[in-house]
Amino acid sequence: MPAENSKKSNNAVATRWIYDPKVRGILFQVLAVACVAWMLFYFVSNAMHNMESRGIATGFSFLQHRASFGIVQTLISYSEDDTYGRAFVIGLLNTLLVSGIGIILATVLGFLIGIARLSNNWLLSRAAAVYIEIFRNIPLLLQIFFWYFCVLRALPGPRQSIDIANAFFLNVRGLYIPAPIAEPGFGIVAIAFVIAIVGVFFLSQWAKKRKNLTGQPFPVFFSSLGLLVGLPLVVFLIAGMPLHWELPALKGFNFRGGLTVIPELFSMVVALTIFTAASIAEIVRSGIMAVSKGQVEASHALGLKNGLTLRFVVIPQAMRVIIPPLTSQYLNLIKNSSLATAVGYPDLVSVFMGSTLNQTGQAVEIIAMTMAVYLTISIVTSVLMNIYNAKKALVER
Numbered sequence: 001m002p003a004e005n006s007k008k009s010n011n012a013v014a015t016r017w018i019y020d021p022k023v024r025g026i027l028f029q030v031l032a033v034a035c036v037a038w039m040l041f042y043f044v045s046n047a048m049h050n051m052e053s054r055g056i057a058t059g060f061s062f063l064q065h066r067a068s069f070g071i072v073q074t075l076i077s078y079s080e081d082d083t084y085g086r087a088f089v090i091g092l093l094n095t096l097l098v099s100g101i102g103i104i105l106a107t108v109l110g111f112l113i114g115i116a117r118l119s120n121n122w123l124l125s126r127a128a129a130v131y132i133e134i135f136r137n138i139p140l141l142l143q144i145f146f147w148y149f150c151v152l153r154a155l156p157g158p159r160q161s162i163d164i165a166n167a168f169f170l171n172v173r174g175l176y177i178p179a180p181i182a183e184p185g186f187g188i189v190a191i192a193f194v195i196a197i198v199g200v201f202f203l204s205q206w207a208k209k210r211k212n213l214t215g216q217p218f219p220v221f222f223s224s225l226g227l228l229v230g231l232p233l234v235v236f237l238i239a240g241m242p243l244h245w246e247l248p249a250l251k252g253f254n255f256r257g258g259l260t261v262i263p264e265l266f267s268m269v270v271a272l273t274i275f276t277a278a279s280i281a282e283i284v285r286s287g288i289m290a291v292s293k294g295q296v297e298a299s300h301a302l303g304l305k306n307g308l309t310l311r312f313v314v315i316p317q318a319m320r321v322i323i324p325p326l327t328s329q330y331l332n333l334i335k336n337s338s339l340a341t342a343v344g345y346p347d348l349v350s351v352f353m354g355s356t357l358n359q360t361g362q363a364v365e366i367i368a369m370t371m372a373v374y375l376t377i378s379i380v381t382s383v384l385m386n387i388y389n390a391k392k393a394l395v396e397r
Contacts, residue, residue: 056361075093099377103334107280114288117282143271152172153172155172158173169248174261175266176260179258180244188235189242199227203220265345267345279332288315320392323388323389324389352369353367
């Protein structure tokens, strides 16, 4: 009898273990992770075996080999004698450049159009609606082709360039603008600019505390603008103006000197900005409409005009609704920048997954690095926007 009782007790324990939801949940998760790990191991080992059997080199040593191809636009020095690793950096910087410019311009344009969409002015409101409906519903790739082939490729040649003040020249090969050339002593001006940025930060913190304590607003915007422009300008003049401008000039068949904005970059920035701004405008409109009318009526009752009501009452509350979908639009813009390969802009996809992959044949390593880069950029963007969203969140006391 004691043995039978012990056996029944063990069976009861086993029964309870199987039907315990927590234990079953852990068991199924362990099985799922094991299945995924086995699939990854199978695919990787199979790919390695196939590459070895075909004599394809593996590893990342190719990054030290000579690239032997040129890149039309670089933010840092580069030549055909540099390595594939440096070409990877060039492509990454070009991707960050077009994405950064696109995010800034799309945000500004999207907010302006979103606010105009709710304007009491009939013409302004309808113009904003037409803009949104047109550019939001046309595929981005078509817009890139339109700006590149229909607008920029139709410009005149270098000798018939559109001349603006004999300093800016626009032709089929791009926009040529004066380039600032720093001279010895310009470093102190850069230091003054950094000091001005730090000063703006402390000024805004002080103004915020002052307003909380006394209720008196401080003109932070104009004070910051004066500090950012005034301090470096004063130091620049005291240092003897250690800077000159290099103007582009037509020499032979093309312009020499200055800075060149290639048509591929220009078309990508314009298309990304216009396309993304249409979606941001709708996000801004929905965020503003989410704010209770009572808030607007209360601010008007306090004597605030429409501009001040929008700035101090509506937009701060609407930002809590705007920021999450705005983050998605930023991520979409970064990923959409990979369409640059359609017009030959040397971004990461074009340089690394195009030229480098064709020459080395190391598809697994190159595609894995490219995917890791886009994943990292997206995660960093999401983290930064979440931090900003947390600061704008409503604090309950």
